[in-house]
Every structure is written in structure tokens, then in C-alpha cells.
Amino acid sequence: MACKVTEFGAVREVWAGFSLGHETCCSLRNRVDSTKTQRFVIGCQQENAAFPYPDTGVILTFQLSLLFLVVVELITNIFFGKRELDVSAGGRKRIMMMIRRWRRSGDFLRSACKSLTSLRQKHNSMSPSVSGFVNRYESKGKTFESNAWNDHNRELDHHSCVGGNLWMMQQYKSFGSSSSSASKLQRNPLFSSLEPRDVSFFNEILGGEKYVVQDEERLETANTDWMHKYKGSSKLMLLPKTTEEVSQILKYCDSRSLAVVPQGGNTGLVGGSVPVFDEVIINVGLMNKVLSFDEVSGVLVCEAGCILENLATFLDPKGFVMPLDLGAKGSCHIGGNVSTNAGGLRLIRYGSLHGTVLGLEAVTANGNVLDMLGTLRKDNTGYDLKHLFIGSEGSLGIVTKVSILTQPKMSSVNLAFIACKDFLSCQKLLVEAKRNLGEILSAFEFLDNNSMDLVLNHLDGVRNPVSSSENFYILIETTGSGETYDREKLEAFLLKSLEQGLVSDGVIAQDINQASSFWRIREGITEALQKAGAFYKYDLSLPVEEIYNIVNDLRGRLGDLANVMGYGHLGDGNLHLNISASEYNDKLLGLIEPYVYEWTSKHRGSISAEHGLGVMKANEIFYSKSPETVALMVSIKKLLDPKGILNPYKVLPHSFFSP
Amino acid sequence: MKILVAVKRVVDYAVKIRVKPDKTGVDTQNVKMSMNPFCEIALEEALRIKEAGFAKEVVAVSIGPSQCVDTLRTGLAMGADRGIHVEASYSFLPLTIAKILKSLADVENPGLIFLGKQAIDDDCNQTGQMVAALLGWPQATFASKVVLDKDKQSATVDREVDEGLETLSVDLPAVITTDLRLNQPRYATLPNIMKAKSKPIKKMTLEDLKVDIKSDIEIVEVTEPPKRKSGVIVSSVDELIYKLKNEAHVV
Numbered sequence: 001m002a003c004k005v006t007e008f009g010a011v012r013e014v015w016a017g018f019s020l021g022h023e024t025c026c027s028l029r030n031r032v033d034s035t036k037t038q039r040f041v042i043g044c045q046q047e048n049a050a051f052p053y054p055d056t057g058v059i060l061t062f063q064l065s066l067l068f069l070v071v072v073e074l075i076t077n078i079f080f081g082k083r084e085l086d087v088s089a090g091g092r093k094r095i096m097m098m099i100r101r102w103r104r105s106g107d108f109l110r111s112a113c114k115s116l117t118s119l120r121q122k123h124n125s126m127s128p129s130v131s132g133f134v135n136r137y138e139s140k141g142k143t144f145e146s147n148a149w150n151d152h153n154r155e156l157d158h159h160s161c162v163g164g165n166l167w168m169m170q171q172y173k174s175f176g177s178s179s180s181s182a183s184k185l186q187r188n189p190l191f192s193s194l195e196p197r198d199v200s201f202f203n204e205i206l207g208g209e210k211y212v213v214q215d216e217e218r219l220e221t222a223n224t225d226w227m228h229k230y231k232g233s234s235k236l237m238l239l240p241k242t243t244e245e246v247s248q249i250l251k252y253c254d255s256r257s258l259a260v261v262p263q264g265g266n267t268g269l270v271g272g273s274v275p276v277f278d279e280v281i282i283n284v285g286l287m288n289k290v291l292s293f294d295e296v297s298g299v300l301v302c303e304a305g306c307i308l309e310n311l312a313t314f315l316d317p318k319g320f321v322m323p324l325d326l327g328a329k330g331s332c333h334i335g336g337n338v339s340t341n342a343g344g345l346r347l348i349r350y351g352s353l354h355g356t357v358l359g360l361e362a363v364t365a366n367g368n369v370l371d372m373l374g375t376l377r378k379d380n381t382g383y384d385l386k387h388l389f390i391g392s393e394g395s396l397g398i399v400t401k402v403s404i405l406t407q408p409k410m411s412s413v414n415l416a417f418i419a420c421k422d423f424l425s426c427q428k429l430l431v432e433a434k435r436n437l438g439e440i441l442s443a444f445e446f447l448d449n450n451s452m453d454l455v456l457n458h459l460d461g462v463r464n465p466v467s468s469s470e471n472f473y474i475l476i477e478t479t480g481s482g483e484t485y486d487r488e489k490l491e492a493f494l495l496k497s498l499e500q501g502l503v504s505d506g507v508i509a510q511d512i513n514q515a516s517s518f519w520r521i522r523e524g525i526t527e528a529l530q531k532a533g534a535f536y537k538y539d540l541s542l543p544v545e546e547i548y549n550i551v552n553d554l555r556g557r558l559g560d561l562a563n564v565m566g567y568g569h570l571g572d573g574n575l576h577l578n579i580s581a582s583e584y585n586d587k588l589l590g591l592i593e594p595y596v597y598e599w600t601s602k603h604r605g606s607i608s609a610e611h612g613l614g615v616m617k618a619n620e621i622f623y624s625k626s627p628e629t630v631a632l633m634v635s636i637k638k639l640l641d642p643k644g645i646l647n648p649y650k651v652l653p654h655s656f657f658s659p
Numbered sequence: 660m661k662i663l664v665a666v667k668r669v670v671d672y673a674v675k676i677r678v679k680p681d682k683t684g685v686d687t688q689n690v691k692m693s694m695n696p697f698c699e700i701a702l703e704e705a706l707r708i709k710e711a712g713f714a715k716e717v718v719a720v721s722i723g724p725s726q727c728v729d730t731l732r733t734g735l736a737m738g739a740d741r742g743i744h745v746e747a748s749y750s751f752l753p754l755t756i757a758k759i760l761k762s763l764a765d766v767e768n769p770g771l772i773f774l775g776k777q778a779i780d781d782d783c784n785q786t787g788q789m790v791a792a793l794l795g796w797p798q799a800t801f802a803s804k805v806v807l808d809k810d811k812q813s814a815t816v817d818r819e820v821d822e823g824l825e826t827l828s829v830d831l832p833a834v835i836t837t838d839l840r841l842n843q844p845r846y847a848t849l850p851n852i853m854k855a856k857s858k859p860i861k862k863m864t865l866e867d868l869k870v871d872i873k874s875d876i877e878i879v880e881v882t883e884p885p886k887r888k889s890g891v892i893v894s895s896v897d898e899l900i901y902k903l904k905n906e907a908h909v910v
Contacts, residue, residue, distance in 0.1 A: 317677070411690065412691075417846075465846050
């Protein structure tokens with residue numbers, strides 16, 4: 001607050017306050033009547049959201065009368081007091097009070113407006129995070145028309161809710177140090193702490209210390225996520241062997257209000273598989289049996305702890321393949337894949353897990369075992385509840401068995417590694433590939449020059465298949481049953497693209513070894529990122545034509561501070577945006593977030609295409625989902641898990657569950 | 660100078676093979692086939708020699724069923740100038756292949772014949788040596804480095820032997836078989852694949868070459884190696900000694 005309140009300054013303040021209030025009313029009105037443009041244009045994508053707000057006429061009258069009073073006071077000061085405004089302590093104080101009153105009136109009016117679901121955000125104090133960065137959500141897409149008011153207004157904004165949206169959300173992010181990046185969450189005091197009697201109970205039902213792990217070293221690994229970004233402080237890890245044991249564990253934990261974290265291969269990239277505080281880890285790794293496999297229909301029924309690669313190896317001699325494939329296949333569990341609705345490299349061909357999972361068995365928070373383990377391709381009896389669990393990231397129940405439809409293995413696999421000059425060519429190539437390669441297309445990935453350089457620098461035994469260095473590289477894989485036919489089709493398509501100038505250079509793998517080396521480049525980017533130092537990882541779904549624009553924009557924004565890389569499943573419109581720097585840096589983080597989320601939101605994208613929300617993006621869900629939808633999600637969560645013991649602090653915004 | 664490179668179409672190196680139920684051989688239905696890795700290295704070396712200016716033409720030859728043409732196309736895409744496909748209904752043993760290659764060499768008159776040191780499906784390691792013997796040419800096998808001398812019309816070859824490296828000098832024409840560390844084969848680039856479409860592949864039959872294919876060897880049975888038995892954890896030194904004495908009979 002300025003110490004010296006000049007006459008003009010005060011008026012400016014007052015005017016800002018007024019316009020703030022005014023524009024709030026107007027934007028409220030804009031919800032219904034969006035034709036008027038105001039001083040601050042706020043684009044709201046929830047144009048049809050209908051929620052109660054007090055009559056704008058009432059508000060306007062109220063504000064106007066307050067303004068009148070303030071102006072009167074100012075005028076009396078000027079005319080009947082000194083020429084200048086009374087800037088003595090007393091006078092300053094009075095003016096400050098006036099303005100504060102003004103602001104409070106605005107706040108009051110806003111709090112008077114009822115939110116749609118009465119699940120209102122708490123008005124926490126606006127203490128900024130360690131990074132000095134305070135974020136609040138407003139309606140998607142916001143442009144400030146008037147620049148003169150910008151800087152000033154931003155300060156005001158911190159104390160008010162600008163725009164038509166009535167939620168105020170704050171995040172606290174601190175990726176301050178790479179070793180422990182706990183968010184500024186508070187441990188929910190409603191959860192109990194672990195006691196010796198709990199441990200002895202678990203010992204009893206699980207049958208010994210082998211399955212009740214309290215060893216420091218093992219807990220250290222279980223508490224830390226794959227990227228070493230999130231670290232919990234759990235004191236206990238349980239290794240159940242059967243669904244019955246899982247059920248008993250959860251029943252007990254629910255009765256004792258002990259929070260739990262379901263854990264599989266711990267390869268998640270958003271901190272969803274590790275505890276935030278001292279939640280008990282339930283690792284299903286010992287439940288790794290294949291229960292049955294039907295060689296005619298291709299339906300595989302297995303326990304949730306089966307490692308994906310092992311399942312693929314099991315299916316290979318039988319002539320089948322798993323419908324998903326991802327870089328983490330050597331460690332990830334199928335239960336985890338299902339719980340996070342993993343995408344992967346072959347989604348373009350086999351579809352998402354929502355389509356290929358035929359059934360699952362899950363245990364809810366109170367120990368109830370839901371047997372939805374159907375093996376039928378079609379079953380329209382009632383609500384298909386398994387879809388709730390697929391992608392719920394362990395927050396609705398622990399998946400214990402999975403029934404999945406596998407695909408026949410096709411012998412003819414061809415892989416081409418192509419270089420393109422610009423992103424427009426990549427897009428056109430995608431369209432052409434879908435049309436010309438059609439049914440045999442099984443993967444379409446892209447990576448940019450920076451990613452290629454990173455991989456070449458940090459991984460051994462990798463060379464660029466294409467002799468020249470280009471801006472973009474594309475991997476096209478085809479899988480079919482006729483070797484010669486597929487080969488010719490791919491060659492014809494690529495040669496035509498070469499002639500048309502879409503492709504500047506490319507190679508076709510001649511054997512499986514060459515194919516693996518091409519895949520190594522694409523799949524090794526994450527590994528190379530780890531070796532290169534600190535990295536910030538984002539997983540966005542965007543319209544294909546926009547995908548690379550965000551990379552360019554972010555590059556311009558960050559300049560020399562960091563190396564921005566874009567790669568991903570171009571065929572699915574999924575970008576993996578990664579920013580590599582020498583060390584973690586809050587200033588850098590502040591430049592990246594929420595810019596990335598807002599950019600994505602503006603283009604109607606998803607802030608998490610396949611990685612899920614976990615703990616990293618738990619509070620950002622509103623960038624991609626409407627408040628009504630989220631409210632329903634919260635209701636479902638509270639229905640299935642009233643005490644909130646399953647994977648707390650994740651997936652859904654924290655404020656819905658804090659006491 | 661012309662270089663002749665023999666390439667073989669085999670089951671891909673990365674495929675997990677299985678024995679056919681009737682034990683007559685390995686199951687090759689619906690498995691990925693590709694060029695023998697050692698043959699790729701041989702072809703790569705021939706191409707490098709041509710690019711260095713020592714040779715005018717690289718000819719790739721393959722003996723087998725009609726699908727061998729795919730392998731030849733790969734060779735052409737890598738850079739070979741033309742291909743020769745010798746039609747054969749089943750896979751031959753090394754001596755027959757060597758006889759065929761000898762007939763071809765009489766026709767083509769190459770200055771060098773490159774082969775892979777062995778095929779990964781039979782691991783025979785015989786064809787190169789037999790070709791050299793039939794032709795009466797010098798041979799340098801397991802080559803890990805080849806340096807040509809145009810004036811002296813000879814090649815200096817480093818061979819990988821059990822004790823280390825052995826350096827030989829062979830007069831041309833000669834037969835060289837390649838080992839793993841000789842080079843890293845190039846990828847088949849799109850422009851080269853396009854050019855390969857117009858390169859000729861000559862088809863020849865066994866009658867043309869007047870080769871006697873009667874084989875003195877007959878494959879009786881092909882079985883899997885015995886499955887590895889799991890080890891036993893002994894509980895004491897005495898038990899170990901007992902087992903070594905009475906069960907393994909080594910003490």
C-alpha cells in the first residue's frame with residue numbers, strides 16, 4: 001500500500017475498487033448475457049453454467065451508493081480541508097479505511113453469492129508459498145484489455161476473486177529441493193497414527209513379518225516415487241497375498257481411520273503411488289498369478305500384481321499380445337495400469353483400457369469385495385461400475401484382479417523412423433498415415449530435435465538412424481498379418497510422402513534389432529531426462545495442430561533458463577512436455593506453472609492425458625473439468641470411501657476433504 | 660573389381676524360436692525372418708570398399724525359396740548394385756551352398772567374395788571356408804578389420820582368434836568372412852529404398868549353374884536342449900560333500 005496517498009492515487013484506488021466490483025457484477029451478468037464487453041474482458045467457457053447470483057441491479061445500487069459516499073468524503077476533504085489531501089497519519093488512515101471498506105463490500109457481496117454446491121472453498125489466508133508464488137484459479141481463459149491497470153490490479157487481485165467464478169483456489173507448490181518435495185499440505189488430523197496393536201493385527205492376518213514390512217531400507221524405496229520427486233514417510237508396508245487379506249486389511253484400516261496407499265510397480269509419474277505423510281502402503285506385488293487364459297477368445301484373467309512384461313512374455317508363445325505397451329513395462333503392474341487407465345504406445349491401435357478391460361475385482365475402503373470379474377465381451381446388465389475404478393488411481397478401491405482382452409499376435413511388424421522439417425508436415429503425415437496405412441497402423445510417435453539430442457548425449461549405444469539432424473522425428477509402426485504386403489504398403493506410403501515433401505529423410509528397420517534401437521530412442525527419453533538433472537514433466541492432451549505451439553511458446557517464455565522438449569503420442573494428440581534444467585528452481589517453476597495449465601485449458605485440452613492427477617495435479621482438475629463434474633466426483637468418492645482413507649490428498653482437490 | 664556378397668535369409672535374431680512338434684526342425688511359420696546379421700556386416704564392408712573406390716560393383720546373392728527376394732531387396736536398399744536369386748525349394752547345407760557359390764564365381768569373376776562367418780540358424784561356420792577351398796582361393800575368416808591394397812592386389816585382414824588378433828595378408832581374389840566387430844551396418848534409408856526398386860534381381864536355377872545338390876548329410880532329429888534343472892541349496896558342508904561324492908561323482 002502506498003505510503004503517500006496523493007489525491008490522484010486515492011481516486012485511482014477508489015476507481016479500481018469500483019471497477020472491480022462493477023466488473024464482478026457485469027461478469028456475473030455476462031454468464032447470461034455475454035454480449036457486453038467490459039473493461040476487463042473475461043472469457044468464460046462455462047457460458048451455460050447456471051448458478052444463483054444476487055440481482056445485479058441490487059449490487060450496482062449498493063456499489064454506487066458506497067462510491068457516492070467515498071466521493072463525497074473526498075470532496076469534503078479537498079474543499080473544506082487543505083488543498084492537498086490530508087496526508088497526515090490520521091487522514092491517511094481514514095482513506096485507507098475507506099478503501100478497505102470498499103473492498104470488504106466487494107468481498108461481502110461475493111460471499112453472499114451462493115455457490116452451486118455449497119462446497120465452497122475455504123478462504124485461506126493468502127500467504128504465498130515457498131516460491132513466493134500464489135496461484136488462484138479463475139475462469140478459463142482470461143485477457144486483460146486494459147494494460148494501465150494491470151500491474152496495479154494484480155495486487156488487488158490477490159485479495160479478491162476476479163471474474164465470474166466464485167471459487168478461490170490456492171496451491172502451494174514447492175519443488176524446492178529435489179530430495180524432498182512435499183507440498184505444503186497438512187496431514188489430515190482425522191487419520192489415526194500407526195500403533196503397535198495395528199502392526200500385531202496385520203502380523204496375525206498376513207501371517208508373519210515377511211508380509212509386514214517395517215524395514216527402513218525397503219520402506220525408503222517404497223516411500224519414494226520413480227522420479228525421486230515425492231517422498232512419503234510411511235512406517236509400514238503390507239504385502240497381502242489374496243483378495244481376502246486385502247479386504248481384511250482395509251476393513252481394519254477403515255475402522256481405525258488409518259490412511260492407506262495402494263501401490264503397484266511404483267512407476268507413476270505424478271506421485272500417486274507413494275504416501276504423502278505416513279499412510280500405510282499396501283503393495284499388491286505378491287498377488288502375481290495368472291488365473292486363466294482362454295486361447296480362443298483371448299481373455300486373460302490375472303491378479304493385479306502381475307508385471308506387464310511378464311504377462312506379455314506369458315502370452316507370446318500362445319500367439320497373443322497385451323493391448324497396451326509402455327516404457328515402464330518391466331516394472332509396472334497390471335493393477336496399477338488399470339487403476340491409472342494407462343495409455344502407452346499402442347493406444348492408437350488397440351484403444352484404451354476402458355475398452356479392453358472386460359472386468360475387474362476391487363476392494364472398497366470398508367473391505368467390501370466387488371466381484372466384477374466378467375470375461376464377457378458384451379454384458380449390458382446394469383451400470384458398468386468397473387469404469388469407475390479404471391482411472392480412479394486407487395482412490396475408490398484397490399483393484400485385485402483384472403480380466404483383459406488380449407489381441408492375436410501378428411507376425412509382420414514394420415517400423416520406420418522418419419525425419420520431418422516442420423510440425424505441419426508431421427500433422428499432414430499423421431492424416432495420410434491414418435488414411436493410407438489404415439488398419440495396419442499400430443503406433444505413431446513423435447519427438448523433437450531437443451529430445452533426440454538429449455537421448456544421444458545421455459544414453460549409451462544409441463545413434464541417430466537418420467543421417468542428418470532434423471527438427472522432428474516420427475516413428476511409424478505397422479502390425480499386420482502379411483509380411484510382404486505390409487512392407488510394400490509402408491514403403492509405398494513413405495516414398496509417396498518423400499516425393500510430396502512431407503518427409504525429408506527416413507529409414508525402415510530391416511530386422512527386430514534395428515526396430516528395438518529405434519524404440520530405444522523414443523522410450524529412452526524419460527531415462528535420459530533423469531540423467532540430465534532436474535526435470536519438470538507435463539502430460540497434455542491437445543488438438544493435434546496446437547500440440548507444438550505450446551512448446552514454442554514455453555521456449556520463448558523460458559529462454560535460456562531451461563531446455564524445453566516435446567515428444568509423445570502424436571497419433572492420440574498427447575504431448576509429453578518436459579523441461580530440463582540443471583537443478584530445481586522455484587523461479588523456473590513459477591514461470592512454467594500455471595502458464596502450462598492455463599494454455600492447455602484455453603485450448604480445451606487436458607492437463608493430464610494419461611499420467612493421471614496423483615498428488616502433482618490434484619488441485620488443477622478445474623483446468624479440465626467443470627465444477628459440477630468435480631462435485632459429483634467428490635460425492636462418489638465420499639460415498640465409496642466416507643473416511644477418505646484410500647490414497648488421500650490425491651486426484652481430487654484437497655479443499656474438498658480437509659476438515 | 661566386382662565384389663560378390665552372399666546373404667542368407669534366417670529367423671530374426673530377436674525371435675524366440677521353438678522346435679516343431681515333429682522334431683524335424685525349427686518352426687519358421689509366422690516368425691519374422693530377416694537377413695543374417697553377419698551377412699549384413701559383410702554387405703556393409705563390401706559397400707564401404709566400393710565407396711572407397713576399390714570396387715566398381717557389389718552383387719548380392721541369396722539361395723533359397725522365393726521369399727529370399729525380400730532379403731535381396733534389403734541388400735539393394737543398403738546399396739548393393741544388383742542381386743542374384745538362386746531358386747531352391749528347401750534350405751541347403753553349407754557344402755551345397757559352397758558349390759553353388761563356386762559356380763557363380765566362375766560366371767561373375769569377382770575379385771572378392773564376402774560372407775558372414777556363420778548363419779545364426781545353423782551356426783555351421785563352414786560355407787566361407789568351403790568356397791575358398793573349392794575355388795582354390797586364399798581365405799581370411801573372422802575378419803575384424805579389412806584394409807585393401809590396390810597396387811599389390813592384396814588385403815590385410817585382422818582376424819579374431821581365441822588368443823586375440825591375428826593379422827594376415829591375402830592376395831586377391833580371396834574369400835573373407837566377417838565377424839561382429841568389423842563394422843556397424845547402415846540402415847536402409849528411404850531414398851535408397853526408392854532406388855532399389857529399379858535395381859535388377861536376376862533369377863537363376865540350379866540347372867543353370869550345373870550344381871549337384873545331392874547331400875551326404877541327413878538331419879535326423881532336432882530337439883530342444885534339456886531344460887536347466889533348478890539348483891539345490893545345501894544346508895551344510897557335509898551335505899555338500901555327500902552330494903559331490905555320491906550324486907555328482909566328482910569327488
